[in-house]
Amino acid sequence: MQNLINMNYQxxxxxxxxxxxxxxEMQQRVYAVRDEQYILLxxxxxxxxxxxxxxxxxxxxxxxxxxxxxxAVPEKSIGGSFGDADLTSFGFEADWVVNPxxxxxxxxxNQSKSEAFKEFLLGDEEVLICTHSTLRTAFETxxxxxxxxxxxxxxxxxxxxxxxxxxxxxVLKSIMAKSSAHIMAMTGSYFRGDSHPILLPxxxxxxxxxxxxxxxxxxxxxxxxSLGIGYHFYQGRYTEAIDEVLDSSKKTIIHIPHxxxxxxxxxxHGEVGFILDVLGEFxxxxxxxxxxxxxxxxxxxxxxxxxxxxxxxDRPKIQKYLREIQSADDMDIIIALGMAKEGFxxxxxxxxxxxxxxxSLTEVIQIIGRTTRDSKNKSHAQFINLISQPDASESSVAxxxxxxxxxxxxxxxxxxxxxxxFKFKTKLPEDETPHKxxxxxxxxxxxxxxxxxxxxxxxxxxxxxxKILSNSAVEKTLGTEITPEVVNKLLIPKIIEEAYPDxxxxxxxxxxxxxxxxxxxxxxxxxxxxxxxxxxxxxxxxNIDDLSIDLIDKINPFQRAYEIISKxxxxxxxxxxxxxxxxxxxxxxxxxxxxxxxDVNEFYKKHxxxxxxxxxxxxxxxxxxxxxxxxxxxxxxKNS
Numbered sequence: 001m002q003n004l005i006n007m008n009y010q011x012x013x014x015x016x017x018x019x020x021x022x023x024x025e026m027q028q029r030v031y032a033v034r035d036e037q038y039i040l041l042x043x044x045x046x047x048x049x050x051x052x053x054x055x056x057x058x059x060x061x062x063x064x065x066x067x068x069x070x071x072a073v074p075e076k077s078i079g080g081s082f083g084d085a086d087l088t089s090f091g092f093e094a095d096w097v098v099n100p101x102x103x104x105x106x107x108x109x110n111q112s113k114s115e116a117f118k119e120f121l122l123g124d125e126e127v128l129i130c131t132h133s134t135l136r137t138a139f140e141t142x143x144x145x146x147x148x149x150x151x152x153x154x155x156x157x158x159x160x161x162x163x164x165x166x167x168x169x170x171v172l173k174s175i176m177a178k179s180s181a182h183i184m185a186m187t188g189s190y191f192r193g194d195s196h197p198i199l200l201p202x203x204x205x206x207x208x209x210x211x212x213x214x215x216x217x218x219x220x221x222x223x224x225x226s227l228g229i230g231y232h233f234y235q236g237r238y239t240e241a242i243d244e245v246l247d248s249s250k251k252t253i254i255h256i257p258h259x260x261x262x263x264x265x266x267x268x269h270g271e272v273g274f275i276l277d278v279l280g281e282f283x284x285x286x287x288x289x290x291x292x293x294x295x296x297x298x299x300x301x302x303x304x305x306x307x308x309x310x311x312x313x314d315r316p317k318i319q320k321y322l323r324e325i326q327s328a329d330d331m332d333i334i335i336a337l338g339m340a341k342e343g344f345x346x347x348x349x350x351x352x353x354x355x356x357x358x359x360s361l362t363e364v365i366q367i368i369g370r371t372t373r374d375s376k377n378k379s380h381a382q383f384i385n386l387i388s389q390p391d392a393s394e395s396s397v398a399x400x401x402x403x404x405x406x407x408x409x410x411x412x413x414x415x416x417x418x419x420x421x422f423k424f425k426t427k428l429p430e431d432e433t434p435h436k437x438x439x440x441x442x443x444x445x446x447x448x449x450x451x452x453x454x455x456x457x458x459x460x461x462x463x464x465x466x467k468i469l470s471n472s473a474v475e476k477t478l479g480t481e482i483t484p485e486v487v488n489k490l491l492i493p494k495i496i497e498e499a500y501p502d503x504x505x506x507x508x509x510x511x512x513x514x515x516x517x518x519x520x521x522x523x524x525x526x527x528x529x530x531x532x533x534x535x536x537x538x539x540x541x542x543n544i545d546d547l548s549i550d551l552i553d554k555i556n557p558f559q560r561a562y563e564i565i566s567k568x569x570x571x572x573x574x575x576x577x578x579x580x581x582x583x584x585x586x587x588x589x590x591x592x593x594x595x596x597x598x599d600v601n602e603f604y605k606k607h608x609x610x611x612x613x614x615x616x617x618x619x620x621x622x623x624x625x626x627x628x629x630x631x632x633x634x635x636x637x638k639n640s
Contacts, residue, residue: 004408004564005229005415007218015047015220016374022090025220026212027052033208034059038176040157040207041186042459044214045369046347049186050081053153054096056184058087061126062094066151066182068120069127072135073155077344079105079129080323097127104130114138121146132159132168139171144178156342157185158362160198169198176203183207188342188365201502205452209459214365214372214417221374227418228382229368229411233389233404233568238263238355239274245353245384248279248296251377252351253334253370255341256308262399263356263388272308272335279304279333290318291331307336322346328377342366347373351382357403357410361466364410365417385411390573401576408564409469416522417462424517427545435531435544440521443548446510453507456500457514464511465519468495474558484556488516513549519557582613583632586625590633596626 015025023031026043030052033039039056043049053071060066071082083103085096100106102125104113113130117138120128130138132154152175154160160169175181185207199207218227234241238257246252256271257263265271276282280296292304305318325331328348334340341363352371358364371381387407390400420438427441435441448454456464468474474495477487493512497503503511525534532541535555542551566574600623603611611623 003228003230004411005418006226007228007415007418008226009219009221009224011222011225012220013222015217016222017220018090020091021055022087022092023055024048024051025216026210027055029212030210031055031059033210035064036208037182038207039184040204040209041184041212042188042209043186043212044188044217044372045342045366046373047212047217049155051085053082053155053184053186054085054087055092057127057151057153058092058094058096060151060182064182065149067126067149069151069153070120070135071127071129071153071155072132073105073129074132074159074342076105076131077319077323077339078155078342079103079131081345082129098129099125099127101125102128104128104134114141118142121150136167136171139174144174147175147179147181149180151182151184153184153186155186157187158198173203176206188362188369201500209455211459213421213462215420218372218418219420223376223379224372224374224381226380227368227372228380229385229414230382231385231387231407231411233387235389235391237265238386238388239265239271242275242353242355242386243278245386246275246278247351248300248302248333250350250382251328251332251346251348252353253336253340253346253349253367255336255352255354255367257356258337261356262403268308268337272306275335276304288317289321290314291321302332303330305331305334307334307339328375340370342369344370345373346370347375348377349373350378350380351384353384353386355386357385357387357407361410361413361470364414368414389569390576404565406470409558412558412560412564413462413466413469416465416519419522422518422521424514424521427547440517440533440544440547442517442552443546443550445517445549446513448510448514450507452503453510456511461515461518464496464499464515467499468492468515469558471495477556477558482556484554484559487556487558488512488553492516516557517549517552520552520555579628579631582625583628586629586632588625588629593626593630593633596623597630599623600627600630 018024019028021031024047026047026049030039030041034056041049041052043052057066057069061069073079073082082098083106084098087095102116102120104116106129113134114137117128117130117134118141121142152172154168154172160166160172172183176183198204218224232241232245234244242254246254254275256268256275259266259268276292276294279302280294283293283295283301285292290305292306294302294304296302305322307315307318309315309318322331322334325346325348331346331348334346334349340346349371352367354367358367368381368383371383385407387404388400389404423439424445425439425441426445426447427443431441448457468491471491473491474487477491489512492515493508496508496511496515500508500511520535521533526532526544530541531544533544533547534541600611603620603623610627611620613621613624613628615621615624
């Protein structure tokens with residue numbers, strides 16, 4: 001297993017230190033804007049978003065004429081994060097108290113959840129916890145005015161979408177437009193991974209944003225000092241390779257692939273059984289808690305939780321046990337499929353082992369977040385992505401190649417999320433002041449001319465880069481001869497324009513420059529003593545005073561993904577990857593391929609070799625394109 005990223009942190013303890021009101025650093029930032037009607041909080045797992053909401057909610061109830069607070073979470077298991085909390089002992093003016101009857105995520109009742117929701121709005125209770133689903137259902141029979149003087153808090157806000165197909169998005173839109181409700185939206189990532197924005201630009205501008213990044217969180221921990229993100233390629237079935245990366249001595253969450261994915265064996269329960277066999281010999285299963293005990297070859301007894309088992313009688317038992325864990329000894333391995341991601345709290349977790357590429361950066365961040373809780377039992381956290389490697393003996397590599405590129409590019413973006421932020425300023429001719437640590441002055445860099453651009457550059461850059469990096473057009477440039485200028489000046493502006501259609505041409509160019517600069521220099525190595533920076537793409541040190549936007553535009557900020565693959569795979573596989581990318585770029589139709597196929601056969605008979613795409617003969621290059629395109633169409637038919 002190779003670590004693509006290994007980040008080390010200073011253990012300052014700053015992100016966990018409390019002020020005289022009992023608030024962490026991030027919570028203080030949120031509390032400072034508590035009077036705003038609409039608040040959008042972007043902060044990583046374990047930073048204390050739930051308690052930040054409690055502080056704001058109580059202030060609104062006590063001092064801002066808010067009568068009720070509704071907290072909506074994506075699934076019931078997350079509702080526990082918003083249970084009673086003693087805040088007065090640490091200096092705050094009130095405690096957070098939830099009547100168990102109105103925590104609709106934890107109670108078992110025959111009463112309809114949506115009816116309980118409506119009962120809450122009519123009664124005297126101040127706090128209700130429910131799922132997104134309950135909010136959507138209850139809203140169907142309520143008028144927006146019912147939410148007047150109410151704070152609606154939506155956890156894991158990236159579940160929303162501005163798309164008309166998003167019911168929750170429509171609910172929020174109606175409540176904002178037709179009631180006096182206050183909104184607090186919380187998420188670890190403001191990036192969905194699909195083509196839809198979470199909020200339309202004109203709605204997003206109504207929110208006051210508070211951003212607390214991953215680096216600030218991890219650098220301020222007490223125990224955790226490093227985080228590794230690695231990948232391991234396998235061929236065949238993943239069940240035959242998982243023992244190479246599964247260390248039973250580490251507290252681990254294993255996420256097996258979705259049953260409809262290429263990596264799945266289509267037998268999820270069989271996969272759990274196989275993993276248990278890899279761990280050791282089955283001993284027994286506790287009928288009260290659902291905990292499975294396995295004896296390892298060296299005689300240790302492991303406690304294992306099977307969250308893949310969706311039996312309505314068995315799953316609640318193990319979920320209850322996991323919610324009540326008090327020490328590292330209470331659990332060793334958790335095997336999950338769709339669960340144990342966002343909002344799942346197991347602070348003792350050291351390793352997240354994920355099989356197969358995950359659909360978006362949001363999911364990657366959520367899974368990694370399971371390991372990044374600060375806990376006395378660990379100083380290092382590890383994310384391992386077990387991904388399928390193309391078989392050099394097969395002609396079908398497009399799917400595996402695409403997954404590998406996505407997995408690695410997502411990891412590269414995580415590297416930027418986890419690293420300290422740089423500040424970029426325009427270098428002015430008369431400015432002779434030396435650069436500060438973490439600051440770059442760049443010739444020709446446009447300064448944000450409007451509040452809108454400043455907000456995007458300061459608050460949204462990571463999410464915008466995620467959107468760019470996951471774009472299929474950008475992926476296809478990796479490992480190709482497409483010039484960096486094409487990527488930076490044609491592809492990237494188009495994606496920015498789709499994300500922010502309200503920007504003027506000048507604003508678009510300002511955002512584009514900052515995206516490219518940040519992407520190129522995020523991985524730069526700075527030598528403070530010599531005032532030089534090593535930039536990937538030029539493979540040389542450049543004097544910081546000589547940095548210019550023209551120089552940076554000549555570097556493809558995403559090329560490193562292909563370089564990583566190149567170092568990891570042999571020539572045969574790389575050749576197939578290259579052919580696969582070429583085929584996906586070609587515009588030849590299936591009819592044209594059929595027409596020219598006879599010429600390809602004739603060429604092979606005459607020269608006893610395939611046509612070469614790098615040939616100096618234009619007609620041979622054309623036949624090489626026909627050949628790769630034919631393989632592309634053939635694979636497409638196989639996979640349809």
